[in-house]
Amino acid sequence: MxxxxxxxxxxxxxxxxxxxxxxxxxxxxxxxxxDRQPRYEGLGFARGAFKGKAGPEFPAEGLVMQSWVTLPEFEGLHSRANDCWGYTAPSGREYALIGLQRGTGFVEITDPTDPRIVAVIDGVGSTWRDVKAYGHHAYVVSEGGGGLQVIDMSQIDNNVVTLVREVTSGGTAATHNVAIDTVSGFLYRTGGGANGLRIYDLSDPGNPTYLTSWTDRYVHDAQIVTYTEGPYAGRQIAFACAGFNGGRTQTGLSIIDVTDKQNMQVLTHYQFSNPNYSHQGWLSEDRNYFYLNDELDEMNGGTETTTRIIDVSDLLNPFEAATFTNGSRSIDHNLYTHNGYIFEANYRSGLRIFSTCNPLAPNEIAYFDTYPDSDTPNFNGLWNVYPYFPSGTIIGSDIEKGLFVWRLEPGPKSLDYDLNQDCLLNDDDRELLNEQWRNGCRGCLWDLDRNGLVSVEDFVLMINTINP
Ligand SMILES: [Ca+2]
Ligand SMILES: [Ca+2]
Ligand SMILES: [Ca+2]
Ligand SMILES: [Ca+2]
Known part of the structure; x- marks a missing residue:
């Protein structure tokens, strides 16, 4: 139908x-x-080896799998995974939070090669769950309804994770996403069973207080930040992927000043090119751009994976400055920016990392394909990625395969070999590398093929990788 x-x-x-x-x-x-497929039934990977007899080979470059926790390894019968987020305890120990079919999993990854499941907090059964952290609490919502779960992680180092309450003020309607402005301390439920942004005050983090809603349009996902400089210094600004009719009519980016919760001001509604379904996005680190993924353009139009770059340096007059692709066919999905990179969890093409050296022409520098069979625009594979652990550990949640833990290592496509620093890898850099090699090449190479030696093989690999 x-x-x-x-x-x-x-x-x-x-x-x-x-x-x-x-x-x-x-x-x-x-x-x-x-597109629903059965979960991967095997065991994952830890301490340098598969826990079962063998595992799949994942095509990858620049990303090294540290570990992998599959769905059967979590207690409870979880047929799918969905969102993920991270939490770093005051002790410095690091934890992955992963949405599961029937709850939320908490996994210690302080040693990323040796993950340890600490707890699973039950939740309403659903394919869709979303989780964020603020202070030592995790906040969980679901398309299955059930309100806002508040989970205390203050004792997680002692293996204790506690469901504090399920907040039902503001309604128990299905919720697709939860977003938190960690500077101002407000939480926003979006999508699912109701329009808009449903807003909670986190002054008492264990007991969120429902304040009000912005209901003009359906909001699928949002990022809300507090500006610290420029004309909006001190203002709380929501970047909402929104539209009418469940988000599909006039789908686009709504930018809203939400500072005064009783008098929120729409700054603009902006429609980017070829809009199909405005899904999610994230600001560049300098907040000049909003990188936005449309979830249906690849499937509807047969286009290559396309991420929009919306110039938001003037919040009243955003415009699409560019788009970019890595030439894949898969759907681009949840993305985040960090440390000069865009991290995209792109369903069947897995984790894709782009350098923002040139913010208007990001280029892929590393990838790990959790769905080796194909890159077609279907809703399987990697759902989300979280790149913000202080250690540099990166995690991702795969719908059928569970939790992946990675380390980013410079590969041949890393812009570390952009020797003339023009944000491109091409013949000019090849020439410069050749010159360095002829002159003795002290420190100009690393062990690219990871055989323990820096040698002519690494040089050849690099030269062959730099394409004009
Ligand atoms: Ca897309
Ligand atoms: Ca693939
Ligand atoms: Ca260059
Ligand atoms: Ca080598």
Whole structure:
């Protein structure tokens, strides 16, 4: 009953009904459900080896798998994973938070090669869950409804994680995402069963207080930040992937000044090129750009993976400055910016890392493909990535395969070999490297093939990788 161009969030809501009640709706046309595949049943990877006999070979460059925790390794019958986030305890110990079919998993990854499942906090059953952290609390929402779960992680180093409460003020309608402005201390539920931004005060972090909602449009996902400089210094600004009719009509980017919760001001509604479904995005580190993924353009239009670059240096007049692709066909999904990179969890093409050396022409410098079979625009594979651990450890959540833990290592495509520093790897750099090599090459190479030696093989690998 659904055409290809479909409101995914409405479908998620309908799914919630179907999972929790009589099967009232048919879903023959829902691409996400049509793409559903069984979970990976094997064991994962730790301490340098697969826990079972063997595991799949994942195509990769520049990203090294430290460990992998599969869905059967979590207690409870979780048929899928979804979102992830991270928490660093005051002790410095690091934890992965991962949304599962029937709850949220907490996994210590302080030693990224030796992950340890600390706890699973039960939640309403759903394919869709979202989690964020603020202070020592985790906040969890789901398309299955059930309100806002508040989870205390203050004793996580002692293996204790506690569900404090389920907040139902502001309603128990399905929620697709949860976003937190960690500077101002406000939490925003978005998407699912209701329009807009549903806003909570985190002054008492264990007991969020519902304040109000902005309901003009449906919001699928949002980033809310407090500006510290420029004309909006001190203002809290929401970047909302939003539209009417569940987000699919006039889909675009709404920018809202949410500082005064009783008088929120829309600064603009902006529609980017070829809009299909404005899904999620994240500001560049200098806040000049908003990198935005449309979730349906690849599937509907057969286009290459396309991420929009929206210039938001003037919040009243945003415009699409460029788009970029890595030439894949997969759907671009949740993305974040950090340390000069964009991290994209792109479903069937896995984790893709782009350098923002040139912010208007990001180029892929590393990848790890968690779905080796194909890169087609389907809803399988990597859902989310979290790149913000102080140690540099990167985690990702894969729908069928569970939790991945990686380390980023410079590969041949790293811009470390952009010797003339023009943000491009091309013949000019090849020439310079040749020259350095002829002159003795002290420190001009590293062990690219990781055989323990810096040798002519590494030089050849580098030269062959730099393409004009
Ligand atoms: Ca897209
Ligand atoms: Ca793939
Ligand atoms: Ca260059
Ligand atoms: Ca070598």
């Amino acid at each position: 659904f055409r290809i161009r479909v409101n995914l969030c409405l479908l998620a809501l309908l799914m919630g009904f179907v999972l929790s009640g009589p099967g009232l709706f048919a879903h023959e046309g829902d691409p996400k459900l049509q």
